[in-house]
Amino acid sequence: MIILLLIAAIISLLIAFIPTFHTDLGITETERIVERVEPFIIFLIVLINAVFGVIQEAKSEKAVQSLNKMIVTKVKVYRNNDFSVINSESLVPGDIMVLDAGDLITADGIIIESSAFFCMEAVLTGESLPVEKDENFITTRNTIISNRKNYVFSGTTVTKGRAKILVTKTGMNTEIGKIAGLLNDAKNQASRIEKKIAKISRILGITAGFFLVIVFLIYIFYVNNIANIQNTWSNGIKIGISIAIAVIPEGLFAIMTVVFALGIKRMIKCNALIKRMNSVETLGGVSVICSDKTGTLTQNRMQMVKWHDGLQEQTNFENEKHLQIIKAAMLCTDVKDDDGTFVGDPTELALVNIGVASGIAFENLQKTHQRIEEFPFDSTRKLMTTIHSWENGFLVITKGAPSSLFNVANNENLTNFKTQTDMMSKQGLRVLALAFKFLKELPKNISHETIEKDLNLVAIFGIMDPVRSEAKHAIDICKKAHIRPVMITGDYILTASSIASELGILDHDKKVITGDELKQLSEDNFLKEVNNIAVYARVTPEDKIRVVKALQTNGEVVVMTGDGVNDAPALKAADVGVAMGITGTEVAKNAADMVLTDDNFATIVEAIREGRGVIDNLKRIMLTLFTANISGLLSLLFGMLIFSFSPFTAIQILWINLVTESLPAIALGMKRPHRHIMSLKPEMDDNLISVKMVVRIILQSIMFSSIALLMFYLASSSFVNFNYYEMVRLFKQFETATGQDRDFIYNMQTAGSLSAFVVIAVSQSFNAFNTFSRYTIFKYRWHDIKYLVFASLGSLSLILFVILIPKVNEVFNSNVYVFNTTHYDFKDLTINNQKSIDVFNYGWLFAIAFIASMIPTGFIEILKVVNNSRWYANFTKYHPKLTQWI
The missing domain is CATH 1.20.1110.10 (Calcium-transporting ATPase, transmembrane domain)
Structure with a gap:
């Protein structure tokens, strides 16, 4: 015209x-x-x-640029044998970077020294739980990113422990930078x-x-x-x-x-920032919303929703006996108080938060019962043990996987605990067991083999990332509007199914499928089944793209949400890519058509x-x-x-x-x-x-x-x-x-x-x-x-x-x-x-x-x-x- x-x-x-x-x-x-x-x-x-x-x-x-402005990150480094704190932009290959719990990693590097070191790599790999790192792990050129346990990557965070890192790549040369570069080169349809x-x-x-x-x-x-x-x-x-x-x-x-x-x-005004003007009209034709679970449908905050003392189910800590249990659980964590904000592993934060909500002063508790010794969690034992001063002796506290604690507990009857563990697991809860014992004197040769035995199992905790209250209402609106909600998550199938059922995403006539099962489906069979699948669990970034394209082939207009670097290709492939404004990476925001400033699923529905x-x-x-x-x-x-x-x-x-x-x-x-x-x-x-x-x-x-x-x-x-x-x-x-x-x-x-x-x-x-x-x-x-x-x-x-x-x-x-x-x-x-x-x-x-x-x-x-x-x-x-x- x-x-x-x-x-x-x-x-x-x-x-x-x-x-x-x-x-x-x-x-x-x-x-x-x-x-x-x-x-x-x-x-x-x-x-x-x-x-x-x-x-x-x-x-x-201009609005997107203002959203993407980031506070300059400070980094602790050894350079020429001198320790200093510098801006992250000044990092160069060869620097020795010092990382502690809560730090944002701003460069790729190889671990040269570590202690109980865990990183949250969800933004890059989609893995929803912290990954244990090991400087002795051997990596080859063909090792995938999620299995490089002796490496750290830019954009990820430290959840536990301490490490020294030899910086190998910075800026656009990092793994996160490579993905950003590929997205910038992609042509917009x-x-x-x-x-x-x-x-x-x-x-x-x-x-x-x-x-x-x-x-x-x-x-x-x-x-x-x-x-x-x-x-x-x-x-x-x-x-x-x-x-x-x-x-x-x-x-x-x-x-x-x-x-x-x-x-x-x-x-x-309703917390949705549209980057591309034409996406406004596309939103009006959306027929499927493929949403991540964590942070969008849930609160992105692990919370203890129930616990069991071996006799009956509990939801809070009312009497002195119960308070002693939660105090022990709080002590057996690596959570730190950073100017009034607790930082650390999400599961451990759930224990500390419920204790603080019960009236326990975390800092005073740590000072009163100082840590004498610790045996960090490892993937073999699946246990963590700490020893604290306690009245006229010492308190040994162990927490970890229930199956591991059942083997070292001296309780006469563990049947009730085992039954409750199975029930909580089927409900999609992450189950954590706690045991302790009192010692008047510590053995001369302390090791986890000598300490982690004859423990008294006192509680199992059911922990989950609770659903957003407004998300359930938004799902109901979607159904009335003939929009099909689909959950795509890297989480386990039981957890995903439980959350999806609670929200109303997983109806009786819909299916749940894992990433491995998806890979076994041919393209023709998947196109026939895709409209019947409501939940995808343990999926990879490649799986997300495949889901989006299959839905589009069937004539659907698809929204895809994401916050990590690994989500960016799927965001680009969707009709409307939606990134999280709070937890989202810059790569995800750049790939998206819309950014949620409140990370809320209900905002998508309002948009x-x-x-x-x-x-x-x-x-x-x-x-x-x-x-x-x-x-x-x-x-x-x-x-x-x-x-x-x-x-x-x-x-x-x-x-x-x-x-x-x-x-x-x-x-x-x-x-x-x-x-x-x-x-x-x-x-x-x-x-x-x-x-x-x-x-x-x-x-x-x-x-x-x-x-x-x-x-x-x-x-x-x-x-x-x-x-x-x-x-x-x-x-x-x-x-x-x-x-x-x-x-x-x-x-x-x-x-x-x-x-x-x-x-x-x-x-x-x-x-x-x-x-x-x-x-x-x-x-x-x-x-x-x-x-x-x-x-x-x-x-x-x-x-x-x-x-x-x-x-x-x-x-x-x-x-x-x-x-x-x-x-x-x-x-x-x-x-x-x-x-x-x-x-x-x-x-x-x-x-x-x-x-x-x-x-x-x-x-x-x-x-x-x-x-x-x-x-x-x-x-x-x-x-x-x-x-x-x-």
Whole structure:
């Protein structure tokens, strides 16, 4: 469409300024001014469309840049045997980096020394639990990242222990940097809205070109004599350009940009930052949400939800005996207090947090019962033991996997503990056992073999990452909105199934599948099964991409959430990639289309609501704009055939398309999503304009253009006592007329053009009320329609501006003063065999044009009342085919 407008502007410019392309025969100064103004207005329209898009994209990028600003990380290093603290950007290969629990790792490196060292590598590998590191592990070139236990990686964090690292890679050379580089090199595919607009643009371009040629031929061969083509061809092209402009909704792209910007602004208020403007519309068509579990559906905070003392299930610590148990559990952790914030392993944090909530001062507890000795957790024993001073002796505390503690406990009956462990595991809880014993003296040769025996098992703890309360409600909304939620997680199948069932994601007719099972499915079988799978557990990044592509192949519009570097390819592959703003890595944010500033699943659902509202508003806007365009097209086409003259000039059509209809259209874009919008099916159609909309556009356009042509006839023919044949005869002589002869015909045309312009412009100013809702506008509160009212009044004032202001109305061929009583003396013309004529004041026709322009709006409002009546409901029930297009 933009290309066609540019071509129209260039042709208009050539005709206006190069003598070879136009004739000066009889042309007035006013006509010359209009001729020279038109091309620059078309150029201005193209510029406005471009500027709107650039400004909004710049705003989105600026918002993302502000979100991505990170606090400079300080790093402890040995450089040239000197210890110092430097900015992470200053790290270079060869530095010795010192890491402690809670540190963010900012470079890749090999471990040269460590003590009970664990790292959380979920952002890179998807592993949800801390990984134990070992400097003695041997890595080969083919060892995958998740198995490189003697390496640390940039972007991951230390959860426990201490280590010295030889820095090997920094910046874009790190593993996280390599993924970022691949994503930056990836080509962006066209979005749904871009494809839809491209399709509409092609259709409009072809249509405009077709009618331009048709009207040019009509003007040359039907309206004028072919023998006079040297004087008429340029005017024929100008009228053809008017037709082309009538077909194209010049304000569409600028209005769409404004509507998208309004949607983005509303989404920001609900904690969703849209990076790419076109994603607003795509969100409205989402049919599947593939969500990570941790942090999005859950709180990303391990919490102890229940525990068992061997006798009965407990949920808190009320008596002294229970408090002694939780105190022991708190002591047997590596959690640290960092200025009021606890840092450490998530599971250990759950124990400390419940103890603090029970009134135990963690710092005082550690000072009172100082740690004498410790035996860190390792993957072989699956136990951790600490020894503390305790009254007149020592307390040995051991925690770890229940199966390991059952083997070293001296309890007479462990049956109840084992039963409860199985029950908690089936519920998806992470089960941790605790045992201790009191010693008056420590053995001389202390080792975990001598200490970890004859322990008294006192408790098992059920720990989980609890679901977000708002996530369950959001899942219910998804189901009502015909959106299928899918959980994709690196967690174990029992945990994933439990959480999914609690949230309502895993229904009785849906399946759970692991990454290993997924790999065994052929592509054809997976495409058949993908719509029946609700939970994917223990999946890899490659699995996520496969799921996304399979769903897309089946015609679904997919949202994929993620926070880690390993999620970035899947975020890029999805129709809408959603990154976490709090826990998400910069790579994930850069790959995503939307960033959640609260990491909340419910925010995605709210963003989809806004996206659906934007689609709904876009359809109303297009209904309004295309009704105006087709009305103008029909008026021009049939005006040429019936009256042998164009009812409108190009500049009048531009004013209608770009100004008078744009304000109400923008007001339509400000409409909030209606309350039932999340009970409808997703917008899956590839077309923004449905067949039903086309039928409605055509019917309304016929009504608008018929009234406009009637008013054109009445106003123009009033100069010759409403004689149609005399009017047409004079119009055909316009090209060769000069002096007052030309002035008379020009004023005839101006009177008709003004009246037709008023009908189309005013009716389109109020047509937005027709498209605002299927219910009559009088059912709405002032608060709901105030912007629409103000926009329509503003549009009306702009119409009056180009009609009533002298000189301006001459440029717009809408001079209302042509209706004044005037005497004309003709040179070559004769009207009723007379060489002079007095034209009387028919100004009342101007008022009638205003009244006539209100008729379509009133008629459609009456139709709405009828359509929503009980009688019509009964009629529709028994005659559905007769009413399907109404």
